[in-house]
Amino acid sequence: MGCFWFSRHKSGGKPSEVDGELSVSDKVKIYKYKEIRQATDDFNPINKIGEGGFGSVYKGCLRDGKVAAIKVLSAESRQGVREFLTEINVISEIQHENLVKLYGCCVEGNHRILVYNYLENNSLDKTLLVGGYTQSGIKFDWSTRANICIGVAKGLSFLHEEVTPHIVHRDIKASNILLDRDLSPKISDFGLARLMPPNMTHVSTRVAGTLGYLAPEYAVRGQLTRKADIYSFGVLLMEIVSGRSNKNTRLPTEYEYLLERAWKLYERNELVDLVDTGLDGLFDVEEACRYLKVGLLCTQDSPKLRPKMSTVVKLLTGTKNIDNKKITRPGLISDFMDLKVREPVETKAEQVNRHNCTNPSSYNVSSSSGTGENSNACSSGGSSVPFRKE
Numbered sequence: 001m002g003c004f005w006f007s008r009h010k011s012g013g014k015p016s017e018v019d020g021e022l023s024v025s026d027k028v029k030i031y032k033y034k035e036i037r038q039a040t041d042d043f044n045p046i047n048k049i050g051e052g053g054f055g056s057v058y059k060g061c062l063r064d065g066k067v068a069a070i071k072v073l074s075a076e077s078r079q080g081v082r083e084f085l086t087e088i089n090v091i092s093e094i095q096h097e098n099l100v101k102l103y104g105c106c107v108e109g110n111h112r113i114l115v116y117n118y119l120e121n122n123s124l125d126k127t128l129l130v131g132g133y134t135q136s137g138i139k140f141d142w143s144t145r146a147n148i149c150i151g152v153a154k155g156l157s158f159l160h161e162e163v164t165p166h167i168v169h170r171d172i173k174a175s176n177i178l179l180d181r182d183l184s185p186k187i188s189d190f191g192l193a194r195l196m197p198p199n200m201t202h203v204s205t206r207v208a209g210t211l212g213y214l215a216p217e218y219a220v221r222g223q224l225t226r227k228a229d230i231y232s233f234g235v236l237l238m239e240i241v242s243g244r245s246n247k248n249t250r251l252p253t254e255y256e257y258l259l260e261r262a263w264k265l266y267e268r269n270e271l272v273d274l275v276d277t278g279l280d281g282l283f284d285v286e287e288a289c290r291y292l293k294v295g296l297l298c299t300q301d302s303p304k305l306r307p308k309m310s311t312v313v314k315l316l317t318g319t320k321n322i323d324n325k326k327i328t329r330p331g332l333i334s335d336f337m338d339l340k341v342r343e344p345v346e347t348k349a350e351q352v353n354r355h356n357c358t359n360p361s362s363y364n365v366s367s368s369s370g371t372g373e374n375s376n377a378c379s380s381g382g383s384s385v386p387f388r389k390e
């Protein structure tokens with residue numbers, strides 16, 4: 001922590017780093033520690049709303065009346081300090097409706113604190129992926145999910161293609177997608193972001209991010225390009241449509257990895273079976289399958305084949321068509337983990353989904369809701385799920 005100190009630039013809005021000293025952009029409001037203490041009632045555990053990789057998050061009310069999410073960097077996390085500094089400078093320079101807004105920070109003494117716009121409806125991992133409506137009270141119907149997917153795609157497209165130099169987020173995942181009062185998604189946690197010089201195709205860096213969302217070329221060779229974010233987005237997209245996490249160890253091996261499952265179903269022309277049964281069949285089959293195919297396009301093994309994010313937005317909104325022949329095998333985590341792929345078995349949900357698929361205009365699987373591999377109930381439980389163990 002000792003090698004960093006902060007100063008305010010008197011001119012220009014750009015942050016700079018010289019000889020290990022990192023200063024903060026003028027666009028960042030500097031809060032007094034006293035104000036942060038007051039806002040959180042002296043970091044009262046009652047106000048704690050989350051715990052992340054580099055500290056606790058509190059809800060607080062600032063002096064100007066704004067409600068904020070206050071991220072307190074844990075003192076022992078040296079790596080976290082660097083991420084903290086990066087995050088301040090990255091976010092302060094950019095604004096978009098699908099990116100979380102940084103109000104400011106506190107850098108008094110040893111304290112390192114980020115102050116964000118508070119988002120009322122929590123993160124996708126704590127709502128959609130842990131039980132959907134039953135747990136969170138949020139109704140994730142199809143149009144809500146579609147809006148979330150498109151919003152995240154637009155936010156990422158902005159970072160990748162409109163911001164100069166381009167920004168690779170490096171940690172796109174469900175816990176980094178926050179929802180506001182209207183369930184509009186905001187990408188958060190820019191702690192791992194790196195500014196991409198425009199003349200570089202990739203920067204080689206230490207691998208950071210979250211297993212399950214990591215692109216193979218990034219996980220194995222540490223090659224970081226925008227295509228790594230696009231891979232992670234593809235995984236997230238499939239999670240949103242299927243309502244399950246990319247990995248579920250309670251399931252038999254062949255169902256454990258969402259991406260692997262998606263590819264198998266795609267090859268069998270049964271992709272519809274992956275759609276969340278919790279939707280009670282209330283979705284447009286063609287559209288949901290299109291979203292899953294976009295997920296597969298984004299997670300293709302070859303980074304070059306993955307579409308850029310502005311194209312992803314067009315594919316999701318239907319202003320551009322998917323060429324089926326273009327989808328190739330995804331980069332699968334099992335390729336690196338000596339995972340034994342067993343004979344495919346069919347879940348009850350898949351059987352019911354396919355049966356109903358013969359009548360796509362009135363797609364309904366209400367009787368099987370919550371019992372399939374892709375249902376929320378299954379993600380958090382498991383023993384009563386009708387899978388055949390081998």
Ligand SMILES: Nc1ncnc2c1ncn2[C@@H]1O[C@H](COP(=O)(O)OP(=O)(O)OP(=O)(O)O)[C@@H](O)[C@H]1O
Pocket residue numbers: 049050051052053054055056057069071100116117118119120122123126171175176178188189
């Ligand atoms: N702006 C915000 N508004 C509301 N809640 C927030 C906000 N930022 C964070 N949270 C809550 O705090 C939790 C922790 O967030 P944080 O970004 O610190 O960690 P994470 O993304 O869950 O994990 P990691 O740091 O390992 O990536 C989130 O899951 C969310 O519930």
